[in-house]
Amino acid sequence: MIDSLQEQNEPQESAGKSARLSHCTDLNAISPPVQEIDSAQVNERMSNLRWGREAKVMARYFLNEELEVIVCLGDITKQEADALVNAANEDLKHSGGVALALSNAGGPEVHIESSALVESYGKIRTGEAVVTSGGKLKCKKLIHAVGPMSGKGDGSEKVLIQKAITSALGLCEIMEFSSIVLPCISSGMCGVPVELC
Template identity: 40%
Template sequence: MKDSRVEVVKGDITKQKVDAIVNAANTSLLGGGGVDGAIHRAGGKAILAECIKIRDRQGGCKTGEAVITTGGNLPARYVIHTVGPVWSSVNADKAATLLANAYLNSLKLAAKNGVRTIAFPNISTGIYHFPKQEAAAIAIETVADFLSTDTTISKVLFVCFDDDNYDLYQQRLGNS
């Protein structure tokens, strides 16, 4: 896939200077480990306060869905919290659909809120055990499909924390 609006970088998602970063959240929206914990720590109490309001209003965030909060102390104006699926060989097909929905619903929410630049982590590839190669394919395909009809978003960054994901995205995006 070649699209000048899509890039891959290796680094820390909490340091990205974009309109919105995406958080690989859990259904409670109360923070956790990995990307979720890093975003909550770097962004400060304002993010958690808005997450609590959302949780009180709608009971959290379902897998594949997305909600938006302030970016707090982050360089990003917003954090879009999405919940990726926990992968197992038993639920692989359903997990693939839910992962695509997590990316798609994040993009839709971004566009609805006037976000022009957005950064994604590698959703579900950590403790949720989604196979990295398949997750990269789903992420890139979902973003490409969305960008084919959307003119709101001008830049999508895939921010990879580890070498494995960075190399996979580089290959799939035709940058290597």
């Protein structure tokens, strides 16, 4: 979960809105903080986040004073944030794994809106992300990030996963969201080794 997407990058124009988009070229570059963070500051940030009872904090990284990455183990359908990210396929069928769980928890609206998107615009390309409502989920929007399927053997999985995550984060930034819950992309039914996800 990311608490605050505020970055100090140059503004870029996108869809008529000014947005500060950040692009991470290597997601492995995220490392534990070198600076000490005041525990009162941590407690204040934590009180602003609402996780499902099942969520367990596994790791925490402070990238700067306003950007925190919290790695949790839990049920994504129970999380509350501005945006939840769905590990989707290009057809937005939500037929298994995280996608099915989010679609079921979100109710029929998620399926209806997803089908309408694909009908209107065609399949979503690998590495891209699109937005629907979250239906009954505890989020403002559900972002569907399309990751790669394993088995191509061309080594492109890592780059495509990074592209899908960057696309999802970019959408959150355009919508000025400050919290996002992001699962591993392509790790389950897609068969990409979890260490790449």
